[in-house]
Amino acid sequence: MKAVLMAGGEGSRLRPLTVGRPKPLVPIVNKAVMAHILDLLKNHGITEVIVTVRYMAAAIQDFFEDGKNLGIQLTYVVEDLPLGTAGGVKNAAPYLDDTFLVISADALTDIDLTRLVEVHKERGAQASLTLTRVPNPLEFGVINIDEAGHIVQFLEKPSWSEIISDTVNTGIYVLEPEVLDLIPPDVAYDFSTELFPRMLADGLPIFGYVADGYWCDVGNIEEYRRANSDMLYGRVKVAEPFGRHIGGGIWVGEDVEIAPSAQLFGPIYLGNGVKIKGDVTIYGPCVIRDYTIVDNYTRIERSILWRNNYVGENCELRGALITRQCSIKSKAVVFEGAVISDNCVLGEGCIIHADVKLWPRKEIEPGAIVKDSIIWGNQGRRVLFSRFGVTGVVNVDLTPEFAAKLGAALGATLPKGSYVVVNRDIHRSSRMLKRALISGIPGTGINVWDTGNVAIPVMRHFVRKQPGTSAGIHVRISPFDQRVVDIRFIDAQGMNQSKSAERAIERVFFREDFRRAYLEEIGLIEYAVRTVEMYTDDFLAQIDVKAVQEARLRIVIDYSHGLAADTFAQILGKLGVEVVQLNARMEETKLAMLHYEFENNLARMAKIVSVLEADLGIQLDVGGEKIFLVDETGRVLDDITAAALMLELALQVQPESTAIVPITMPTAFDTIAGWRKGKVLRISDNLQSLMQASTAPGILFAADGDGNFIWPAFQPVVDGMMAAAKLLEYLAKYKMRVSDVIAYLPRFHLVKQRAECPTEAKGRVMRRLNEQYGARNAEIGETMKNIEGIKILLDNNEWVHIAPDPELPHFVVTVEGCDAERAAALADEYRALIADSQTATLA
Numbered sequence: 001m002k003a004v005l006m007a008g009g010e011g012s013r014l015r016p017l018t019v020g021r022p023k024p025l026v027p028i029v030n031k032a033v034m035a036h037i038l039d040l041l042k043n044h045g046i047t048e049v050i051v052t053v054r055y056m057a058a059a060i061q062d063f064f065e066d067g068k069n070l071g072i073q074l075t076y077v078v079e080d081l082p083l084g085t086a087g088g089v090k091n092a093a094p095y096l097d098d099t100f101l102v103i104s105a106d107a108l109t110d111i112d113l114t115r116l117v118e119v120h121k122e123r124g125a126q127a128s129l130t131l132t133r134v135p136n137p138l139e140f141g142v143i144n145i146d147e148a149g150h151i152v153q154f155l156e157k158p159s160w161s162e163i164i165s166d167t168v169n170t171g172i173y174v175l176e177p178e179v180l181d182l183i184p185p186d187v188a189y190d191f192s193t194e195l196f197p198r199m200l201a202d203g204l205p206i207f208g209y210v211a212d213g214y215w216c217d218v219g220n221i222e223e224y225r226r227a228n229s230d231m232l233y234g235r236v237k238v239a240e241p242f243g244r245h246i247g248g249g250i251w252v253g254e255d256v257e258i259a260p261s262a263q264l265f266g267p268i269y270l271g272n273g274v275k276i277k278g279d280v281t282i283y284g285p286c287v288i289r290d291y292t293i294v295d296n297y298t299r300i301e302r303s304i305l306w307r308n309n310y311v312g313e314n315c316e317l318r319g320a321l322i323t324r325q326c327s328i329k330s331k332a333v334v335f336e337g338a339v340i341s342d343n344c345v346l347g348e349g350c351i352i353h354a355d356v357k358l359w360p361r362k363e364i365e366p367g368a369i370v371k372d373s374i375i376w377g378n379q380g381r382r383v384l385f386s387r388f389g390v391t392g393v394v395n396v397d398l399t400p401e402f403a404a405k406l407g408a409a410l411g412a413t414l415p416k417g418s419y420v421v422v423n424r425d426i427h428r429s430s431r432m433l434k435r436a437l438i439s440g441i442p443g444t445g446i447n448v449w450d451t452g453n454v455a456i457p458v459m460r461h462f463v464r465k466q467p468g469t470s471a472g473i474h475v476r477i478s479p480f481d482q483r484v485v486d487i488r489f490i491d492a493q494g495m496n497q498s499k500s501a502e503r504a505i506e507r508v509f510f511r512e513d514f515r516r517a518y519l520e521e522i523g524l525i526e527y528a529v530r531t532v533e534m535y536t537d538d539f540l541a542q543i544d545v546k547a548v549q550e551a552r553l554r555i556v557i558d559y560s561h562g563l564a565a566d567t568f569a570q571i572l573g574k575l576g577v578e579v580v581q582l583n584a585r586m587e588e589t590k591l592a593m594l595h596y597e598f599e600n601n602l603a604r605m606a607k608i609v610s611v612l613e614a615d616l617g618i619q620l621d622v623g624g625e626k627i628f629l630v631d632e633t634g635r636v637l638d639d640i641t642a643a644a645l646m647l648e649l650a651l652q653v654q655p656e657s658t659a660i661v662p663i664t665m666p667t668a669f670d671t672i673a674g675w676r677k678g679k680v681l682r683i684s685d686n687l688q689s690l691m692q693a694s695t696a697p698g699i700l701f702a703a704d705g706d707g708n709f710i711w712p713a714f715q716p717v718v719d720g721m722m723a724a725a726k727l728l729e730y731l732a733k734y735k736m737r738v739s740d741v742i743a744y745l746p747r748f749h750l751v752k753q754r755a756e757c758p759t760e761a762k763g764r765v766m767r768r769l770n771e772q773y774g775a776r777n778a779e780i781g782e783t784m785k786n787i788e789g790i791k792i793l794l795d796n797n798e799w800v801h802i803a804p805d806p807e808l809p810h811f812v813v814t815v816e817g818c819d820a821e822r823a824a825a826l827a828d829e830y831r832a833l834i835a836d837s838q839t840a841t842l843a
Contacts, residue, residue: 001117002096003046004089006171007034007105008054008079012511013220016341016359017323022056024105025063026224027306029231029269029287030242030253032063033218034105038070039239041103044113047072050095051105052088054079084190085171090183102173102191108227110237111172111213120174123149125207127179127199130172132215135760142763143169144770145208154197165770166763167208170215213237221321221339228304229285232267243269249284271307295330303334312348320352329366357512373512384509385502386807387686389488391478394429398485403436409509410471410489411444413501416521418470421449421490421528423459425563425622427588429485430475437473437487442523444515446470451528455563455624457719458535460494464715465534471497479622482592494717495691532567539571542714543725544733549576551732556609556617556630557724558582558601561590564624568721577728580612591622602628602636610634615731616738620720626707627720629727631738643703644668644745645738646723649730650700651676657700660693662686663787664814665705666748667797684788685803691716701726748816751823755802755811755831757838762804765811765837766790769802792830798822800830 011023018026024034041049049072053060057078067074077092089102099120101113111130120128129151131143144153144165169192182198183189199206214236216227230236232249243251249266252258256270259278268282271290276282280294283301292309294300300311303320311317312330319336322328326340329348334340337355344358347366352358357373364370384390390406392398410420422438424430430453438448449466451459456474463472472490489497489505497505508514517523557572557579559565565584572579582605583590593601602619609617609630617630629637629645637645647659647669655676661669662685673680678700683689687708694702694716702710709723710716731738757765766789773792789803789812801814813830817823 001046001099001101002048002050003041003101003103004092004096005034005037005041005049005051005103005105006085006088007051007060008057008082008088009104009106010055011106012507012513014218014224015511015513016339016357017221017224017321019341019360022053022059023218024060026106026218027289028108028218028224028227030271030289033108033227034060034064035070036108036238037103037105038064038067038072040110040113041101042070042072043239046101046113048075049073050075050077050092052077052079052092054082054088082188083186084188084194086183086191086195087187087189089175089191090180090185090189093177093180096177096180099174099176102171102175104171106219107171107215107217108231108236109170109172109213109215111170111211111215113172116172116209116211117174119209120207123205123207125174125205126176127196127204127206128174129196129206129208130170131167131208131210132170133166133210133764134168135166135763143167143208144767145210149207149209151196151200151206151208154192154200165767167210167767170211171217225304225321228287229302232269232285232287234267243271253290323360384506385489388478388486391484391486393483394433394485398433398487400432400436403433403487404440405512405514406487406505406509407437407440407473408444408514409440409505410473411441411446411523412508412513412515413504414444414446414470416445416515416517417447417468417523419447419449419466419468421451421459421463421466421469421472422475423451423456423472424453424475425477425588425591426453426586427477427482427591430477433485433487434473434475437475438525442525443517445517445521445523447523448525449528450525451531453563454531455567455721456488457564457624457715457717457721458531458567460490460717460719461535461538461715462528462531463490463492464494465538466528474623476623477588477591479592480594482589493695494715496688498688498692532570535567536571536574539714539722539725540574542711542722543575544729545575547732548725548728551728551735552576552578553616553728553732554578554580554612554614555728556580556582556605556612556614558605558617558619559584560593560601560620560622561585561587562620562622562624564620564721568620568624568724571721571725575725575728580608580614582608602630606630606634606636616727618724618727620724621707625718625720627709627723627727628707629738631742633739635739635742637738637742639707640665640705640748640750641742641745642707643705643709644672645741646701646703646709646727646730647678647680648672648675648741648745649727649734651678652734653730654700658698659700660690660702660710662690662704663789663791664752664801666750666816667799668746668748671746682787686788686806687718691718749818749820749823751815751817751820751827753813753815753827753831754805755813755834757804757809757811757834759809761838762811765834766804768837769833794826798826800826802830802834 007024009023011018025032142155218224218227245251250268252270253272255273257275261278262276262280264282267284268286270288273291274288275293277296279297281299287304290307292305294311295313298315300317303317305322306324308325311328314331316333320334321339324342326344328346331349332346334352335354338352339357342360345363347364350364350368353371362374424434463469470492474488476486478484478486491497561583605617619628629642658679660681663682664685669680683693690702694710694712699712708718711722769790792800798817811834815823815826
C-alpha cells in the first residue's frame, strides 16, 4: 500500500519557528515532525510514500533524499502553484493505482493506520476520514457522523456559536483511486471544503472513523509545546525510542555530558553532544537538542532548546523556546512563552518578558529589558475580534501602538490603492486610537477617508457609496463601560466584516507580516465631505415624505448624547414632524451608561411622552443604530414587541412581503405575517447574519429583537434613524395609535437564560444534544440549516433553542412556552440537561 504525505505547508502560525524552514522540518523532541510520520508509516508496513511539496520543497528533498536511509522509498511531487490539499494529491495521481493513505507531514499521531485501512475496506468506502475528539474544535473541521459511521455534515473551522460536535477531522484519509477523478486537475481544490462535501452531496460512500490514539495538529506554538511535552510524558507512542533512558524520566543521545552536581528532574531529553555543566538545575518537561551547552548555575524549567545553542552561567529560562544557534549570555532571563529564533544573541543580564518573540538574527544589548517583540511588535491576544469588534481597556489593551499595528493589518488584506473610511465618536480615547489606526494604514498602500465623527449609519452609507472604498472602521467608547473601546470593522457594503475577513486580519496581525508600500505607493489621508448630505438625500428617497408631512405627528426623541442628533434633526425637520429633543448635545462623559441609567432614561422619556400627549417616544443609541420605543400612553415597549409592531405596520402597508428575524424570535411573528400573506425567514441570532441575509432580493426589512432594524431597500445595515422614519411613515398611513396596534398583537412568553459551561466542554455538549435531538431537529427542514445552536420543537408551538456563547463559558437557552410559568420551567429543565451533558452520556 502507498501513502501520500502532504508536506507543502508554510506553517505561518508557527512563525518565527518556520522562518527559514518548512513546517515539516520543525523538530519534535529528537527528530523532525515529518520523520515521526515516516516512522509511523513504516511501522504499519507502508514503505512507498509520495511526498507533495511546495513551500521550500528543496529543503525537504535535501533533508530526506530518497528515503533509503530510513528504509522507505520517497517520491516527490512538486507543486508550482498552491493546489490545496486535494489538488496536491491529484498531482500524485500517476503513482496511485490502488487504495492509498493520505496523511499530513506536520501533525503528530500514533493512530492505528492498519486498523483504519481494515475498517475502510470492511465498509466498502470510497473515502474514510479519520476523526478524533478534541476539547476545543474551533480551529478544525468539525464532522458529524451517524451510528454506522456515515458522514452527515461538515463544518469547517466554526465559531463557538456554530459548534455541532467535538469530533474533528485529523486530515488522515484512506481513499480509492477513483476518488481522484472527482478532483479537477491543475487548480486549487480542498478535501474538507470541496471534495468531501461534493461526495456527500452526490451520495458516494464516505465514512468517518473515530480513532483511538494520540493526535495533535502542530498548528501553533502552543500546540508545538504540547506535542513535545506529550511525547516526553509517553502520551504518544513512538516507533522507536528517542534516546537512551538513564533513569528518572531522562533520555539522552550519544556523547552527552552531565556534571555530577547538576540536578535533573524528568521528563527530559538531551540530544547528541549536549553538555550540562556544574550546578545546573533542569525541570521537565524539557527538550535540549544536539550540541547545546548549558553553563554553570543555570536553571531551566519546561523549555525547548534546539541544536547548537549556548546558555551562559546563571541564566534562567522558564517556559522558553530557543531555536538554533543562539547565544544566551550570563545572567540572562527568558520568561514564559518567549520565543528566541535562529542566530539571536541575548546580552548579559538582559530580560526577555513573557510571550516576546525575537525573529532571527536579533541582538539584545546587555541589561536590556525587552517587553515587546523585536521588529514585529507586541504579541498580544490570540484572538482579536469579539462580537463588538476589537475590544479592550483603553491604553491598557488598546494602545496607540496596538492600533497602528491593527490599521496596518487591515491595510495588508485590502487591494493597494483602495480606500478605508475611518470614523469615531466624540470621546478623546476614540480620537487617540482613530489617529493611531490612520497612521498604520497608508504605509500599506491604502488611502484613508476621514469622516470625523458622524452617526454610524451615515458612515456605513458613505462606505457603500464612495467609489474605491474597501472597508471602514468605527472607533467608539463601549456603551456599557467607559473604560472600554470598541473598534468595529466594516466591509465594502457597509456591513460588519465577515468572520473570514476578521480571520484574515488576525493572521496578518499575529504573523506580524505587514505589507510595506514603496514611496509613491504610500496612501493618502483625505477628509470626507458631504457625508451627511449624501446620506440625507438617499434617505428621504426611501420615505413617503408627503404622507408623513400631512400626518403632522408629534414625537419625543432622546439622542443619548450621541452622533445622530445633527443628522436626524435635519431629516425630521424635512418630514414636518414636531419634535421634543432630549439629550441632543454630544457629551463625551455620557457615551456609556449602566443598565439602570438606561432604564431611567426610558422611564423619564415615557413620562414626557404621556404629559405632552405625543404620538410616540423614540430613543436612539449613541451611534444611531438602535431604537427603543414608548407608545403614546407612556408605556415602554420591550424590544421584541417593538419588532412585532414594526412587522405588523410594515405588512399593513406592504402586504405579501418577506421579513427576516433570528431563530430565537417567538412564533407570534409567523402569525402576524400570516395575517398579511407575508413570510418570515429565520436565521442565526447575530447581526452579521442579519445583514448578510438582508442582501437577498425581496426582503422588506429585518429585525433582531434587540432594537436593531434593517431596511435593505436603503442599505443592508442596521440603521436606527431609518427605522424611526419608517415607523413614522407607517403610522401616518395606517392612521392608528401605537397602543391600539399593540393591543391586538399575539401574546408570547419568551425566557432567555444562561447555562454555565466550561469552554472546553461546549463541543461535547453540542454533540450530545445533537445525538439526542438531531433527528427531531431534522424534521424542521431546510430552513434550519446553517442555524447556530440547536432548536428543539415541542408541542403546542413551544420550543427550546440552545446555543453556545461565541466568547464566554456558557450556553444561551431561549424558550417559548404557552405561559410564563411553563417557559421558566422549560428553561430550568434544559439548563439542567446542559449541566448533565458536560460529563454524562445522554440516554
